[in-house]
Amino acid sequence: MTVVSSEPLIPLLQAELRRWVGNGENLLELVCLDALFPSGKLLRPVLCVESAKSVGGDVGAVLTFAAGLECLHVASLIHDDIVDQDPVRRGRASTAEQFGIAEALLAGDALSMTGYTAMISGRPGDRVLEAVRVVVDALNRMCRAMMRETEIREDLDCGLSTVLGVIRGKTAALIGAACESGAILVGATHAQKGHLRRYGELIGQAFQMRDDLLPYTVDDRVTGKTAVSDVANRQPTLPVVLAYQAASEADRRRLTTVFRGDVDPVTAHRDVLDIVLRTGAAVETARQAHACVDAARAELDALPHPARLAELALSVVDRHR
């Protein structure tokens, strides 16, 4: 497989983001820019552009739409950190922590609207509308999953299918929509759009599984998140639910105590880490993530230019942040 670098794409996307968000002339722009930059790996816009290219499309036809996707994604992160009361994002203070809840809430709203503005600025109208429909549907699913997540807090009995549903809604839906919308905008066939949506949803699932696994594999200086955050929030993630299901009676009782919030965060995290490793839940989570990546790569077989997407699929499970 040829290794194609995506390096030149990142600065293009960053310039496009700045063009739509503004250069910080007022408080709202400043807060939005602070949340956007330094940017992460720009996974969603990169996938949108690379999906377009994988079916022979041109970067220019999707660049603005892709930047809009990143705005909508970061807007959801800003709101997510308010919902989770998470003080840390990407290794530094979250927007809510830094500017206040009201300011973060409005910046998230503004960044969403900037995202929509960018997305609907393109032509031709019918393709743009079809692509926007796919994205809005994904955002709807994301929102429902975030609400579901608040409902299952502390609930270790919520079950595997619930946790997998949250993973699909919270992360996989928008990544699938990023890939599908890129295909739509360059006039891909119906079959190609389906392959790219499924590819995106599968690597989105893998991405979130790795994310849920990170607190139990590397320390928080590497991930840029507080490693104890999910446990501190008493949020049952995939490794935790797998561990709970496979655990001994004594370990189950310990997990139940921890998820009732009766244990200090550091001890809680150490105890959960111990059980997640001992029950094999960490290995099983990694296995499921790899299975998703394999399935994602299989979706690429029918595409004319699959190399870069195949490579990106692997990077999702190998990432360290």
Add this chain to the structure above:
Amino acid sequence: MTVVSSEPLIPLLQAELRRWVGNGENLLELVCLDALFPSGKLLRPVLCVESAKSVGGDVGAVLTFAAGLECLHVASLIHDDIVDQDPVRRGRASTAEQFGIAEALLAGDALSMTGYTAMISGRPGDRVLEAVRVVVDALNRMCRAMMRETEIREDLDCGLSTVLGVIRGKTAALIGAACESGAILVGATHAQKGHLRRYGELIGQAFQMRDDLLPYTVDDRVTGKTAVSDVANRQPTLPVVLAYQAASEADRRRLTTVFRGDVDPVTAHRDVLDIVLRTGAAVETARQAHACVDAARAELDALPHPARLAELALSVVDRHR
């Protein structure tokens, strides 16, 4: 002028809202329905439909889009009550007060997306995109105005043009967009779209001026808001800034003390009420609202069926809630 009743339109819009929001199967739908119903006067969707009719268009061509507008409007109210920490909306507990900040934030996001989903569901694509662009631009202006409002809190020296800018952004922009988008969807001429946008923006300004005046004219059992809310939030509104500019040195000092938050809310409101009435600021605010309504009605002269919109313009300044 013929008085045309809009009564049959309200149940149509309510049914359309329920069709898009769902019937409360999960927590997110329940929270959204609670925020939407009992519905207010549905001013924005009614104006969208009546604008379409004023240029000879059909209700069926705009009903879904109009319902989407109401979703976006109510979503902004839900978030606004989080930003203002306002416990009361439409005479009962605000969404944040009733369900919690995280739940209200997510419900606002979900309701926005439902609004977008409804708006972009229509045909033909080019008209829908043009109408959505107008609405998103207005929402952008709304968001910036809400942020500006948090910046000028306590600042009685912020000036008349700043306060009028907030009024235009926070309220007039979306009402103007509601009217213009209704016109766009039924293929109005360029000139008709301009008249209807300006009509909407002018009655939107009048509407907000009346809203800002309500704490100084009727008691809070009538308005369904806590009459003391703006003062308690130390938010300089039009009547307050007009009063401050016209006030004696002693009254200015009193207002400054109140807006620093050094006075209990009830005394604060009584003092501000006294100064707003004594300086003539209340009368001047009402005069400006009426001038906006007159200018709005003048925009209707060139339209084929202006009667209902002319009537609605008057209702905006005569309302008691």
